[in-house]
Amino acid sequence: MSAGRLRAAIAALSLAGAGIAAYLVYTRYSGAAIFCSTGGCESVQNSKYAEVAGIPVAVLGLIGYAAILVTAAAPGPMSAAVGVALSAVGLAFSGYLLYAQLGPIDAICQWCVANDAVISLLATACLWRFLREQLLLARPAPR
Amino acid sequence: MGKASRSKSQRRLVPSPAGGPSASPGWTRSAWLTPTRALLIGLVVALITAGALIGVSVAGSSSSSKPSATTVTGALATDALLHGIPQRGNVLGDPSAPATLVEFGEPQCPICGAWARETLPTVVRDYVRTGKLKIVFHGISFIEPTKDSDRALAALAAAGAQGRQFQLLDLLYRNQGEEGTGWITDDRLRALSDSVLGLDVGRMLDERSSDATKAQIRESARAAAQVMGEHLRTPTFLAGRSGGQLSLMPVSTVDQLGPQGFPQLLDQMTSR
Numbered sequence A: 001m002s003a004g005r006l007r008a009a010i011a012a013l014s015l016a017g018a019g020i021a022a023y024l025v026y027t028r029y030s031g032a033a034i035f036c037s038t039g040g041c042e043s044v045q046n047s048k049y050a051e052v053a054g055i056p057v058a059v060l061g062l063i064g065y066a067a068i069l070v071t072a073a074a075p076g077p078m079s080a081a082v083g084v085a086l087s088a089v090g091l092a093f094s095g096y097l098l099y100a101q102l103g104p105i106d107a108i109c110q111w112c113v114a115n116d117a118v119i120s121l122l123a124t125a126c127l128w129r130f131l132r133e134q135l136l137l138a139r140p141a142p143r
Numbered sequence B: 001m002g003k004a005s006r007s008k009s010q011r012r013l014v015p016s017p018a019g020g021p022s023a024s025p026g027w028t029r030s031a032w033l034t035p036t037r038a039l040l041i042g043l044v045v046a047l048i049t050a051g052a053l054i055g056v057s058v059a060g061s062s063s064s065s066k067p068s069a070t071t072v073t074g075a076l077a078t079d080a081l082l083h084g085i086p087q088r089g090n091v092l093g094d095p096s097a098p099a100t101l102v103e104f105g106e107p108q109c110p111i112c113g114a115w116a117r118e119t120l121p122t123v124v125r126d127y128v129r130t131g132k133l134k135i136v137f138h139g140i141s142f143i144e145p146t147k148d149s150d151r152a153l154a155a156l157a158a159a160g161a162q163g164r165q166f167q168l169l170d171l172l173y174r175n176q177g178e179e180g181t182g183w184i185t186d187d188r189l190r191a192l193s194d195s196v197l198g199l200d201v202g203r204m205l206d207e208r209s210s211d212a213t214k215a216q217i218r219e220s221a222r223a224a225a226q227v228m229g230e231h232l233r234t235p236t237f238l239a240g241r242s243g244g245q246l247s248l249m250p251v252s253t254v255d256q257l258g259p260q261g262f263p264q265l266l267d268q269m270t271s272r
Helices: A003-030 A041-045 A057-073 A077-105 A110-138 B003-012 B035-061 B075-082 B110-118 B120-128 B146-160 B165-174 B186-194 B201-209 B211-228 B261-270
Strands: B022-024 B099-105 B133-139 B236-241
Touching: A003 A041, A003 A057, A003 A110, A003 B075, A041 A077, A041 A110, A057 A077, A057 A110, A077 A110, A077 B035, A110 B035, B075 B120, B075 B165, B099 B110, B099 B120, B099 B211, B099 B261, B110 B120, B110 B165, B120 B133, B120 B261, B133 B146, B133 B165, B133 B211, B146 B165, B146 B186, B146 B201, B146 B211, B165 B186, B186 B201, B201 B211, B211 B236, B236 B261
Parallel strands: B099 B133
Antiparallel strands: B099 B236
């Protein structure tokens, strides 16, 4: 995959993740019903795990996806490295929230599972992009 | 890799005007901060950030034993849940709503807290906001130390005089500690009250010992004794058509208290 397509894929995944997060932020502050086929969305969104220090997790996710989107827009290995770091934070925290759903909360929210899938693909794409940029750097400059 | 992209990458590797080979715009290979180092630093920062987020979340979620006296979570969610709904004393919703739900709750009761956090949002959204139902809350005190629950009930009743009882109650349950651990302190109640939009905290604190506050607490205790006798248990719910005879809701399973089961039971009780 070309660098441009890889960055486009990262941007698309970031937008998908931001869309999920934005929907959860909207339902949280508007009081609108959450569309939920798994039946556990309300329990998860109203649990203590849905906030970190008073900030809704969905808001943190929205900020994180926006930041990764910025790294996708910027070319070069530095932005690729920042993208890997940001997606690693998202992946680790999503893993923790998945544990919370399966354990203490005992309810599954489909939106969180969709987010887990997006952040997993995003972390893979960001790492791929970084390794690809590294390969380009390792090549000797043409004479 | 395609021909076009190959030539693009080769263009990136031509020597920079400064003399050194340049890998990409804004990046020189001679710089101390190589991509590998940047990645390592980034991953260390990521590890610390993720650890901090998880640590704060774990601390917040395990705060059920004895929450911080001043940290309040869920204030915005509480405001979003109840904003714009008419409220008077211990009644939430349109006073002329065709159905009534009476809740007997204890501030330290963990199941009351779980119901408020997980099921009340559905009830408010689908029944109270739509004008179908009003909720009457009767706070009672029987979990030791009862002086803690009494302290909360006085604050709730005083907040009710300003039409903010349900906001304070919702915040209390969102920040609930483990029963019997002494988490309901004056500092805690003050911090929770400070997070209720539109509540005059000074007036609320003054009115905790007013005659009106005492009268509401007595009325709730009397209503609870009438329904449950000496064997108080919470949460206990009555429901039915407004103005008619309200019946005890036969809640016997956890599912019947949940956001799916409770509305079904409520529909049965209020359609009779």
